[in-house]
Amino acid sequence: SGWRVWRDEDVRKTLPKPTGNTHKGTFGTNLLIAGSDEMPGSAALAAIGALRFGTGKLTIATTKHASTIIGPLAPEATFSFDVKSAGIADQYLSVAIGPGLNPDDELETFIKDLLDQPVAIILDAGALSQRKYNDRQAPVIITPHPGEFSRLTGKRSVEIQKNRISFASQYAVENGLMVVLKGKYTVIAYPDGTGVINLTGNRALSKGGTGDTLTGMLLASIGTHQSIKAAVANAVFIHGACANDWVKENGDQALSAHDFDRLLPKICRHYSS
Amino acid sequence: SGWRVWRDEDVRKTLPKPTGNTHKGTFGTNLLIAGSDEMPGSAALAAIGALRFGTGKLTIATTKHASTIIGPLAPEATFSFDVKSAGIADQYLSVAIGPGLNPDDELETFIKDLLDQPVAIILDAGALSQRKYNDRQAPVIITPHPGEFSRLTGKRSVEIQKNRISFASQYAVENGLMVVLKGKYTVIAYPDGTGVINLTGNRALSKGGTGDTLTGMLLASIGTHQSIKAAVANAVFIHGACANDWVKENGDQALSAHDFDRLLPKICRHYSS
Amino acid sequence: SGWRVWRDEDVRKTLPKPTGNTHKGTFGTNLLIAGSDEMPGSAALAAIGALRFGTGKLTIATTKHASTIIGPLAPEATFSFDVKSAGIADQYLSVAIGPGLNPDDELETFIKDLLDQPVAIILDAGALSQRKYNDRQAPVIITPHPGEFSRLTGKRSVEIQKNRISFASQYAVENGLMVVLKGKYTVIAYPDGTGVINLTGNRALSKGGTGDTLTGMLLASIGTHQSIKAAVANAVFIHGACANDWVKENGDQALSAHDFDRLLPKICRHYSS
Amino acid sequence: SGWRVWRDEDVRKTLPKPTGNTHKGTFGTNLLIAGSDEMPGSAALAAIGALRFGTGKLTIATTKHASTIIGPLAPEATFSFDVKSAGIADQYLSVAIGPGLNPDDELETFIKDLLDQPVAIILDAGALSQRKYNDRQAPVIITPHPGEFSRLTGKRSVEIQKNRISFASQYAVENGLMVVLKGKYTVIAYPDGTGVINLTGNRALSKGGTGDTLTGMLLASIGTHQSIKAAVANAVFIHGACANDWVKENGDQALSAHDFDRLLPKICRHYSS
C-alpha cells in the first residue's frame, strides 16, 4: 500500500554524511517565524531543534521582547523584527512558521503570500488553518497534533485517532502536501499517497514545547537531506529517539523540551555512525 | 489517629505510571500566578518545579519584565501579562498563586474571585492571608512555613513548632483545606483530620527559593495523580528526596533552588521504576 | 606575631555544620548592592558566590536593566531597584557593596550612611575609597586588589606587593577593619593586628569577575560562621580551592567566574565532611 | 617557501604558561565591538571565545538590548553602550570588531579612526571591507571566510578556493596585515610572506556563530602570547581541535557555537600540559 514503518536502518542509510569542503552555506539558510511576547519560548525551542539538527544559518522572525528570551538559549540565531513575505524565497532555503504565533487575518495573509513563493514551507501550531493550497512545486509540510488536525479537517479528534493513516493520507493527497500527524506513533503521509509510521517516542514528549522542537528539526532536516521524504521521517524518528534515550535515566514526567539541546548531539551521533 | 509517616513505598505505589495514548492535555493545563518585577525568579523556580514534575502545559501570569528572567529558565511555559480571574476554571485544571507576589487588596480580591470558581487552588507566599474559605468543592492547598502559618493563625512561631501536627490539622479541618506546614519534617494535614508527615529533606533546603519550587511541583502533581492526598504528599516527599540526593556529592550550604532542574529528572525516575 | 597560614584543617574545623531545625532565616538575610547597566554581570557573579556559599536569603539592589541579566543566573535572589540606606540594619544581617558600581558622590554618601548603622559591611570595587571609618561595633571588611589598595593608601602597587602583610595589617589596625588584600597569597589582616595568609588559588583566578564572586562568598560566610575571622578566611580559602580544583581538568586560561556555580558545591562538600 | 603546517608540537611549545604573580591585568584588557539588536548572539559567542581563551578583562561595545542576551552568557564582561574611537588605544591592549555588525559609513569611519591608533586590531564579519591600510606599526588581523575574502579582493569564491595560500599571502603582504582565510584547512598568511596552514576542525564548524567564537579567541590570544604569529595560529588550531573533540561523542550536525564554552577548558588543558 506504499505505507511502512520507518526503521533504524532507514535512518542510518539516509541521514546525511557530508564530506568535502563544507561551509555554513552548505547546510541551508533557514527562516523560523515564531514566538510572540506571550509565547517567546516556543521560538527558542524550535531554534534549539534547528541548530542541533544541522541548520547552517538560522534567522528568527519574532518580536523584540521575545528575542531577549530566545537569545540566551540560541545565540547562534539572528533576528528579524519586521519580516515581510516579499523576497523570502530569495533569501532562504526553507521556512517554518507557527510556533508561538496566534492565528489571525494578518498571519493568514502572510502565509498566503508565502505559499505563492517557491520555497519549502513547514506549517505548525498557529499557522495551521483551513486553507487552499494552490498548485505549488515547492514542498509544504504540516505538523498537526490530533486536535489541530481536527480543526483543519472538521473531523472529531476521536475519529481521527481511529483512522490516523487514512485521514492523514487523504489530506496529504488532496492538498498535495506532507502531513505529519503527531502523537503516539506519528504518521507521516506524503502527497503521492505513500507514507511512513514512526515508532519512537514515549509519553515524556506529552508536554508543551516538544512539538516546537520538532518543527525546528524539520526545518533543518529538509535543508540537509537529499530526499525530503527521508528528511521528514528522520526528524520525527530522531525526535522520538531522544525521548527514548531520556527515559533510560530520567523520569518520563520530567522531560523539558529544552533538554533536546543536550539529547540531540548524542542521538545524532548514534545514528550517524 | 489517621496520621502516619509518608514512606518510600507509598510514593512508589502512588506515583502515576501513565500508559496508553498520552498527549500533553493528559497531564493538565495549569496556571501559575507568580513573580513580579522585584521577585521574578520565584516564578521561574516554581515553573521548573511544575515542568519537571509532570505538568502538561503551563501558563505563567506575571509581569512582562519578569518574563525576561523566567523565559530563559523555563521556555516551555507561555505567559499571560494581564490575567483576569473570570473564566480561569474553564481554561485551567489547577492554579497556584503566590510566589513572588506582594499581598495587597487587589491580590486579595483576585483570590476571593478565584475561590468562587470550581478549580483546584494552591496558595503560597504572598497569597497566604487570613481569610474565610466558604464552602467549596474544589480543593484548596496552602503551603505556609511556620512564619507564614503564624501570620495566618495569629499563633507565635515557637508555639507552632511545638504543635505542628495538631495546629496544622485543626486549621485544615476548620477551613476545609489541606495544610502543608513546611520546614524540617513537613506536616501535611488533610481536611478530614488525617494527615501525613514527611521525613525527606535536609538543611540544604533552608534557602530562599526552594519553597517556590515545591509550589510548582504541587501544581503539576495534583494534575497527574489519581488521589489528591497522594499528589500532595508525593510532591513534598520527592522535593525532600532531591535535597537528600544533592548532599551526597555537594555541600549542604550550596544548593540553589534551580538545581531542581537537574535533580528532579533523576529522582523522579528513581521512584517511578 | 599573630600571623599564620590558614590551612586545610582550619577550614574543616571552622566551616559551619548546622544541625537541628534550620530554615532559611537561620542562614541570614543579606543585601548585595551591586551591578549597573554597564556592569550587570558583576552582581550576578557575586550572587552566585553568596547563594553557593550558604546565604539564606539574598536581596540585590541594582538597576532594572541589570536584573534581566542577573535573574537568569541567580533566580533565587530578589531585587530592590530603589534601595535607601535608612533601615538597612533592621532588615539585613550583612551588606556587601561595590561590584559593578561606579564610585561617585552619591555612592559615597550612601556608604557613609550605611557605616553609621550597626550592620556588617563588605566593601569592594567601586565602594573602595579613601574615607574615615568612625568608631563602629559592627564589622567592616574591605577587599582590595593591590591596585585598589594603592588607591586607598596612596602607596604604589609595587611598594604594596613588597609589603603585603605589614601594609594590610597597618591599615586594618588603624581603621579598625578587616583587610582582604587579594592576589597571589591573599593576605587577611584583622583589626587586632593578627592575620592569616591564604595559599590556595592560582592564575586561573586572574580574570575579571572572580573577585566579585569572592565578595558574594564573604557576604554569605559572615552570616553562617560563628567566628567572623574564620568566616573571612574560609571564604578566601574555598575560593582559591575551587580554582585549584578547576585546573585539574581544565586550562588555567579558561576559567570563567560563573564556573563557581558548579565548583562551589563540590568543594564545599569536600571541606565539610 | 616560508609556509608550513601548524602542528600539535607548535601549539604545545608556544601556548603561554604564565607563572609568578599574575593578576587579571597580566592577561590584557580587551575591547570587543560586536552585536546589534538583530544580531546579539554573535557578541556573546565572541565573548565566550575570549573569556575561555584567556583574556584578562573584556569590555563589549554593543547595544543595550543586545546586552540582555550577552549578559547571561558572559557575565564576566562589562559593557559600553556608546563607544567612541578616541582613546581606545589608551584603554585597551587589543580590539576585535565586526561580529553582528552591519557594514555602513558610520562603522567605516569608526574603523578608519581606530586604524590610526597604535592598538592591535582584529577585523571580522561586518568590519571587513575594501579599504587602504596605511602604514601602521600595530598589527591588523582580518578573518574572512571565502565569501568575505571575495568581497575584499573582488575575486570569485571559486577562484579563491583554488588559490587559498597564494591569494591570502598576496593580500597580507600588500596590505601589511595578517589574513586568516577561514574554511576547511584555514590559511594564515603573515605580512612578511610566510604563513601556516591549519589542519584541525571539521564540518561541525560549518554553522553560523563558530566564526564569531574564533574572533573572540584571537582577541584573547594576542594579549597572552609572546609571538603574535603563534597567537593567531594557536587560536585557529585550538578552535578546530575543539570541533574534533566534539565529534568524538556528538553528531557533527549538532554543534552549536556556544558549546565552545564547555569544549575550550578541556582542550586548552590538553595542549597546555
Ligand SMILES: Nc1ncnc2c1ncn2[C@@H]1O[C@H](COP(=O)(O)O)[C@@H](O)[C@H]1O
Ligand atoms: N505519548 C506519546 N508518544 C510518542 N510521542 C508523543 C507522545 N505524546 C506526544 N508525543 C510527541 O510530542 C510532540 C508533541 O507536539 P505538540 O502536540 O505540538 O506539542 C509530537 O512530536 C508528538 O508526536
Ligand SMILES: Nc1ncnc2c1ncn2[C@@H]1O[C@H](COP(=O)(O)O)[C@@H](O)[C@H]1O
Ligand atoms: N531543615 C530543613 N529540613 C527539611 N526541609 C527543609 C528544611 N528547611 C527548609 N526546608 C524545606 O524547604 C522549603 C522552604 O520553603 P520556603 O520557606 O517557602 O522557602 C520547604 O519545602 C521546607 O519544608
Ligand SMILES: Nc1ncnc2c1ncn2[C@@H]1O[C@H](COP(=O)(O)O)[C@@H](O)[C@H]1O
Ligand atoms: N595569580 C593568582 N593566584 C591566586 N589568586 C589570584 C591570582 N590572581 C587573582 N587571584 C584572585 O582572584 C581574585 C581577583 O579579584 P579582582 O582583582 O577583584 O578581580 C582575588 O580573589 C584574587 O586573590
Ligand SMILES: Nc1ncnc2c1ncn2[C@@H]1O[C@H](COP(=O)(O)O)[C@@H](O)[C@H]1O
Ligand atoms: N568544513 C570545515 N572544516 C574545518 N573548519 C571549518 C569548516 N567549515 C567551517 N569551518 C570553520 O568554522 C568557522 C566559520 O566561520 P564563519 O564563516 O565566520 O562563520 C571558521 O573558523 C572556519 O574555518
Ligand SMILES: [Mg+2]
Ligand atoms: Mg505544537
Ligand SMILES: [Mg+2]
Ligand atoms: Mg516560600
Ligand SMILES: [Mg+2]
Ligand atoms: Mg574586583
Ligand SMILES: [Mg+2]
Ligand atoms: Mg563569520
